[in-house]
Structure formats: C-alpha cells, structure tokens
Amino acid sequence: MDTDLNLTQHISNRFNDELEEVRSQVMNMGGLVEKQVSDGLKALLKAKSKLGEKVASSDYKVNAMEVDIDEQCTLILARRQPAASDLRLVISIIKTITDLERIGDEAEQLGMYAIKLADDNIKPSQFVELRHLGEHVKGMLHDALDAFVRMDVVAAMETIEASSTLKEEYDAISRQLILQMMEDPRQIKNALHVHWCARSLERIGDHAENICEYVVYLVKGRDVRHVSIDEMKAELEE
Amino acid sequence: MSEVTGMTEAFDATPVVDRDPLESGARVVEQPDIHQEITGTVGNPFTDNLKMSTRNVDVFYGDKQAIFDVSLDIGANEVISLIGPSGCGKSTYLRCLNRMNDTIPSCRTTGEFLLDKEDIYAKSMDPVLLRARVGMVFQKPNPFPKSIYDNVAYAPRLHGLAANRAELDEIVVSSLQKAGLYEEVKDRLDASGTGLSGGQQQRLCIARTIAVSPEVILMDEPASALDPIATAIIEELIDELRANYTIVIVTHSMQQAARVSQRTAYFHLGKLVEVGDTNQIFTNPQHQLTENYITGRFG
Numbered sequence: 001m002d003t004d005l006n007l008t009q010h011i012s013n014r015f016n017d018e019l020e021e022v023r024s025q026v027m028n029m030g031g032l033v034e035k036q037v038s039d040g041l042k043a044l045l046k047a048k049s050k051l052g053e054k055v056a057s058s059d060y061k062v063n064a065m066e067v068d069i070d071e072q073c074t075l076i077l078a079r080r081q082p083a084a085s086d087l088r089l090v091i092s093i094i095k096t097i098t099d100l101e102r103i104g105d106e107a108e109q110l111g112m113y114a115i116k117l118a119d120d121n122i123k124p125s126q127f128v129e130l131r132h133l134g135e136h137v138k139g140m141l142h143d144a145l146d147a148f149v150r151m152d153v154v155a156a157m158e159t160i161e162a163s164s165t166l167k168e169e170y171d172a173i174s175r176q177l178i179l180q181m182m183e184d185p186r187q188i189k190n191a192l193h194v195h196w197c198a199r200s201l202e203r204i205g206d207h208a209e210n211i212c213e214y215v216v217y218l219v220k221g222r223d224v225r226h227v228s229i230d231e232m233k234a235e236l237e238e
Numbered sequence: 239m240s241e242v243t244g245m246t247e248a249f250d251a252t253p254v255v256d257r258d259p260l261e262s263g264a265r266v267v268e269q270p271d272i273h274q275e276i277t278g279t280v281g282n283p284f285t286d287n288l289k290m291s292t293r294n295v296d297v298f299y300g301d302k303q304a305i306f307d308v309s310l311d312i313g314a315n316e317v318i319s320l321i322g323p324s325g326c327g328k329s330t331y332l333r334c335l336n337r338m339n340d341t342i343p344s345c346r347t348t349g350e351f352l353l354d355k356e357d358i359y360a361k362s363m364d365p366v367l368l369r370a371r372v373g374m375v376f377q378k379p380n381p382f383p384k385s386i387y388d389n390v391a392y393a394p395r396l397h398g399l400a401a402n403r404a405e406l407d408e409i410v411v412s413s414l415q416k417a418g419l420y421e422e423v424k425d426r427l428d429a430s431g432t433g434l435s436g437g438q439q440q441r442l443c444i445a446r447t448i449a450v451s452p453e454v455i456l457m458d459e460p461a462s463a464l465d466p467i468a469t470a471i472i473e474e475l476i477d478e479l480r481a482n483y484t485i486v487i488v489t490h491s492m493q494q495a496a497r498v499s500q501r502t503a504y505f506h507l508g509k510l511v512e513v514g515d516t517n518q519i520f521t522n523p524q525h526q527l528t529e530n531y532i533t534g535r536f537g
Contacts, residue, residue, distance in 0.1 A: 009535040081493055083520045083532045221522025 007089070015080055019089065022072045026093055026100075029065040030145040033100045033107065036062065037141060037204060040110030041134040044117065044197060045127055052114030055107060062104030066097045088221060092214035096148060099207040103141065106200040106207075113197050122190055129176065130197055133169050137201045137208070140166065144208040144215075153219045153236070156212035161229055163209045170202040276506065279309070280525045281514035283503070289314040289484045290335065290372075290454060295349035297330050297339065297508075304330045308349075308510045310503060312454070317476060317485045319495035319516070322505035323531065328488050331505065332456050335486060336372035337365045353454070370397055373447035377459040379439030381431030381446070386423050389431040389442055390414060393450045409449055416482075417445035418475050437468025444475065448483075455479065457487040461494065473498050492532050496520045504528045 007019045036055055043052035073094050076082060082090055117127070140159055147156040177191045177198075216224045216236070224232045284291075290312040297305035305327045312318055312335075320328040330339065337358065339345040351358045358368055370393065381389050390410045393399075400406035410427070414420035419441040423434070431442050440460060447455055457476075461469040476485060476498045489495050495502055496516055503513040504527070512525040523529045530536065 006535070009530070011534050011536060015534065083492060083496070084523050084529050086533045087521060 012080075018072070018076055018080070019086065022069060022076065022093060023089070025065065025069050025072070026096060027145075027149055029062065029069065029097060029100050030148070032065065033062055033103050034138075034141055034145065036104055036107035037110070038138055040107040040114065041130075041138065041201075043114035044110050045131055045134070047114065047118050047122075049115045049118035052111040052118070055111030056115065059104050059108040062101055066101040069097050070094065085218075085221075088218050092218040095214050096211050099210045103204050103207045106204050109200045110197060113193055116193065122193075127194060127197070129173050129194060130201065133166070133173060133198060133201050136166055136169060137205045140205050141208045144211040147212055147215045148218075151215065151219050153216055156215035157229075157232065157236075159212045160209055160232070163205055164229075166202065166205040170198055173198045276509045276511055276527070279510045280512040280528075283310045283510065283513045285311045285313040285316075285501075287313040287316070289316075289354070291350070291352045292331075292334070293350040295331065295334065295347070295351070297327070297334060297348075298346045299342070300344040304508050305334075306508045308505075310510060310513060312484060312486060313501070314484055315480055315482075316501060317480050317487060317499040318501045318503060319499035320486065320488045320503050320505060321490075321492070321495050321531070322511075324490075326505040327508040328503075328505045329458055332458055332486060332488050335454070335456055336369045336374060338369075338374065340365055367397075370450040371452055372454040372456060373450065373452035374456045374458070375440070375443050375447055375460045378463055379436060379443050381434070381439050381442050383430065383432055385428045386414075386431050386434070386442060387427040390445050390449050393446065397450055399450065413445040413449040414442075416448050416479070417441045418471060418478075419445055435468070437464050437471060440464060440468070440472060441475065444472075444479075448479075452483065454484045454486065457485065459488055459490060462490060469494070492520070504531065506531070 007023065008016045010016045010019075036058060039051055040055045042048065043050075043055060073090050076090055080086070140162060143155060143159040143162075146152070147159060174195065177195050181188045181191045210225075213223075213225050216222060216232070220236060222235055224235060227235070288311055292311075293309045295305055295308040296303060308327075308331060320332060322328050333339045334347055334351065335358075339347055347359070353368075353371065357363065358372075382392060384392070387410055390413050391400075391406055394406060394409050400409055411420060414423065419438060422438060423429075423442075431439065434442060440463075444455075444460075460476075461472045464472065473494065476487070479485060487495075487499065499516045501513065502516045502519040504511045504519070504523075504525070506527050512519065512523060512528045514524070519528065520532060523532065
C-alpha cells in the first residue's frame with residue numbers, strides 16, 4: 001500500500017510552510033543549475049567566452065543556495081524531528097542539493113573550458129562531438145528535476161534507465177578522441193580538452209541519476225542505490 | 239510559482255522551464271474516506287518468538303465497542319510500543335493483557351488471550367496471580383504512602399515469596415538495583431516513597447513491579463509526567479529490563495516509541511491499523527493513517 005506524500009496537511013501550519021519553503025528553494029536551485037549547465041554548454045559549443053565567464057563566475061550562487069538549504073534542513077530536523085515521508089523528504093533534499101552543487105561545479109568547468117577555447121583560438125567545430133552528449137545530459141537533468149518536483153517514481157525510473165545510453169555515448173566519444181590523437185599528435189591538447197568536457201557532461205548525467213534514486217527513496221522508502229535497473233524494478237514491484 | 243520565479247530573478251537567472259506540479263500532469267490521487275479503509279491490519283502482527291498472543295479481541299464498554307477484532311502477538315524479551323491518538327483503544331487493549339478491565343463492571347472482553355499458551359481469561363486463572371506475572375506501571379507514579387522498603391516488599395509479602403527477613407531484604411535490594419534506584423535511596427529505605435522526586439517515584443513503581451519477578455511488564459505512558467532527564471533514565475532502564483522481561487509500552491511520544499521499542503503497533507478508532515518493525519514504521523509506514531499520525535498530519 002502506498003501512502004500519499006502531501007506536504008500541506010500537517011497540524012502545524014508552520015511546519016507546512018517550512019517544508020514548502022525548503023522544497024521551493026530546491027526547485028530554484030535546480031532551475032539555476034539547469035541554466036548553468038545549459039549556458040556552459042552553449043558557451044562551449046559557440047565559443048562564447050563572455051558567457052563562459054558568466055557561468056564560471058556564477059557558481060558561487062549555487063554554492064550559497066546549497067549552504068542555505070542545508071541550514072534550513074538542519075533547523076527542520078532539530079525543531080520538528082520529522083518522521084516517515086517528512087524525514088525522507090528532508091534527507092532526500094539534503095542529498096539532492098549535494099548532487100546539484102556538484103553539477104554546478106561541472107558546469108563551471110564547462111564555462112572555464114569555453115574561455116580557454118576562445119583564448120586558444122580553437123574552432124568550436126572541434127567540439128561538435130559534445131553537442132549530442134550535451135543535449136542528452138541536459139534532458140536527463142531536466143527530467144530528474146521534474147521527477148523530483150512531481151515526486152514521480154515512474155519518470156525517475158525512466159530517467160535512470162536512459163542513463164545507460166549516456167555512458168555508451170561517452171565511451172564512443174572517448175574512442176573517437178583516442179583515434180584522433182593517434183592519427184595526429186598535434187591534436188592531443190585539443191582532444192584532451194574535448195575529453196575533459198565530455199567527462200564533465202558524463203558526471204552531470206551521473207549526478208542526475210543520483211537525484212532520481214533519491215526520488216524513489218522519497219516516494220517509496222526504498223533505497224535503490226548501487227543496484228541494477230532490473231533489481232530496482234523487482235524491488236519496487238514487491 | 240510567482241515566488242519561485244521572483245527568487246530566481248534575484249540571482250539574475252530565469253529558470254529554464256517553469257514547473258507547476260499540478261499543471262504538468264502530476265498524479266493527483268483522490269483521497270478516499272480513510273476511516274472506511276481500515277479493513278484489516280497492515281504488516282505482520284505475528285511473531286515466532288511468542289510470549290503472549292491475542293486473537294480477535296473485541297472489548298465493549300456497555301453498548302459501546304472500544305476494540306474491534308485485534309489480533310497481535312507479543313514476542314519474548316521484546317519491547318513493543320502501542321501508539322495512536324487519544325481514545326484509539328491502546329490503553330484498553332493494554333489493560334486486557336493483565337485483566338485490569340475486570341474491575342470495570344460495564345466492560346466486556348471477548349477473544350483469545352494466551353500467556354505462554356495458557357488462557358489468561360480461563361476460570362482457573364487467578365487474576366491476582368496473573369497480575370504478578372504480568373505487572374503494570376502507570377502514567378502517574380503511584381507509590382503507596384509507605385516507606386520505600388515497604389513499597390517494594392508489599393507484593394512479595396502478599397505472595398509469600400520470601401521465607402524470612404533476609405530473603406525479603408534481598409528481593410527489595412535487587413529490585414531497587416534493577417530499577418536503577420538503589421544507589422539513590424540505600425541510606426533512606428525507611429523514608430516515605432511519596433517523598434521521592436517524580437522520576438524516582440516512577441522507578442520505585444518499576445521496582446515494586448519487578449519485585450514479584452513478572453514475565454511481562456505493561457507500561458502506560460510511564461514517562462509522560464517526567465522531565466527529560468528522568469525520561470531518559472526510564473528509557474535506559476526499559477532497554478536494560480528487556481534482557482529479562484517482555485515489555486508492552488503505551489506512549490504518546492513518537493520519539494520515545496522509536497527509541498525504546500523493537501516493534502510498534504498503531505491503533506486508530508479501536509482497530510489495529512498497522513504493526514511492524516519500529517525502524518520501518520518510523521521511516522516508511524505502509525498505511526496512510528499511520529503516516530498521518532506519526533508525521534503530525536490531519537487524518
């Protein structure tokens with residue numbers, strides 16, 4: 001039997017407000033991180049160093065939000081001693097914002113590479129391999145945040161499932177870059193840059209997957225970390 | 239949503255996509271009339287490690303039914319907590335376990351109650367002897383207006399458990415020790431029990447219960463009249479007593495139930511809604527009513 005997750009039915013209205021407030025701040029943070037990733041990728045693919053600088057210099061905002069939300073969660077734990085779904089909500093928020101902060105760091109990296117790219121006068125055409133991977137990762141992050149907001153386990157599971165193709169794409173890019181480097185050693189520096197960016201994107205996808213796992217924990221109370229997708233499904237059908 | 243956008247703007251970044259959980263097809267579940275939904279007990283009310291078992295228990299006060307078809311096992315050397323809102327029947331159920339309800343004329347109890355496979359409502363069962371085997375500690379400490387020594391010695395004397403004064407002394411001392419009170423009162427065993435602090439009085443009552451070597455101890459909100467320090471001492475004591483006794487505790491404090499018990503049973507409107515491992519009940523309850531109660535929601 002599933003229980004409903006309704007944040008607004010506490011006898012204490014202030015508790016309702018506190019949970020709503022912290023949850024809406026996570027949504028804000030998610031929106032900001034999504035924007036950072038999107039801008040970082042755009043700066044990279046279009047060699048816009050200004051935009052890259054903006055992304056790199058905006059990371060502090062993400063960090064500040066993490067600290068702020070963390071503190072609010074600490075206060076909720078201290079004041080309310082939440083149980084059951086409330087406890088799972090607070091715990092999954094604390095974990096989600098850690099992953100969001102890490103995604104912010106990777107977006108910052110993308111911004112830095114965009115600046116480097118412009119400085120070194122490298123043609124953005126060399127980064128086109130990243131376009132497809134980047135779009136895929138952006139989509140995954142979006143879906144993960146959506147699943148979190150809606151507390152939607154089905155969507156979370158779909159997103160987790162989609163992450164396997166992401167890893168394949170990353171591997172394909174790695175192989176392609178190795179070939180390039182073998183063919184023309186003068187390309188090694190550029191190829192490494194591309195590879196680091198691909199690595200950042202792959203990490204973002206991984207963090208998005210983590211967020212989806214927290215959604216499953218939040219809604220179902222099941223910990224599905226470190227298990228295969230088939231085991232997850234079997235676990236949830238129990 | 240306006241507030242969300244506003245806050246994001248403060249950071250000079252608009253969200254990539256507006257999210258409205260309701261507009262974007264969130265799964266909104268119609269809330270059924272939940273009180274009609276208690277059809278049986280969720281979770282496993284049974285245990286292999288059996289001390290007491292109760293089956294299909296109904297309790298009536300006159301025409302009014304207070305307990306509806308409750309079946310629940312109590313395992314040996316476990317602490318099981320009974321939780322639920324006021325009037326849910328948890329105390330009534332607790333009092334059935336040593337036939338305390340017998341003293342209420344309008345109260346009628348049906349169903350099966352076994353203590354070590356023995357029917358406690360059988361004609362051959364002496365309620366006084368039963369209450370020596372299944373002892374009780376109440377919400378408000380209620381020491382007799384006698385000395386500390388006599389409070390503890392009262393029941394052993396009544397049941398003739400000591401052949402001489404030396405044996406009685408030994409029972410009194412060891413009971414006070416087990417209740418964690420001896421060190422505080424050893425120099426004034428002749429002083430009145432009512433002169434102790436609230437927490438000490440409650441431990442005296444526990445010592446009084448232990449003095450007749452019960453098998454099961456029933457506790458009805460044993461710490462609700464105590465300060466946090468006395469409460470912590472009682473909780474610590476409950477954990478120690480578990481080695482030798484089976485403990486059933488009624489409590490209104492969620493945190494206390496979560497801390498002291500291995501299993502938790504949730505009662506609502508006279509029905510046993512859910513029972514399970516305490517760890518599971520407090521992190522992932524399966525019934526909406528349990529969830530509502532332990533998270534402080536309307537329900």
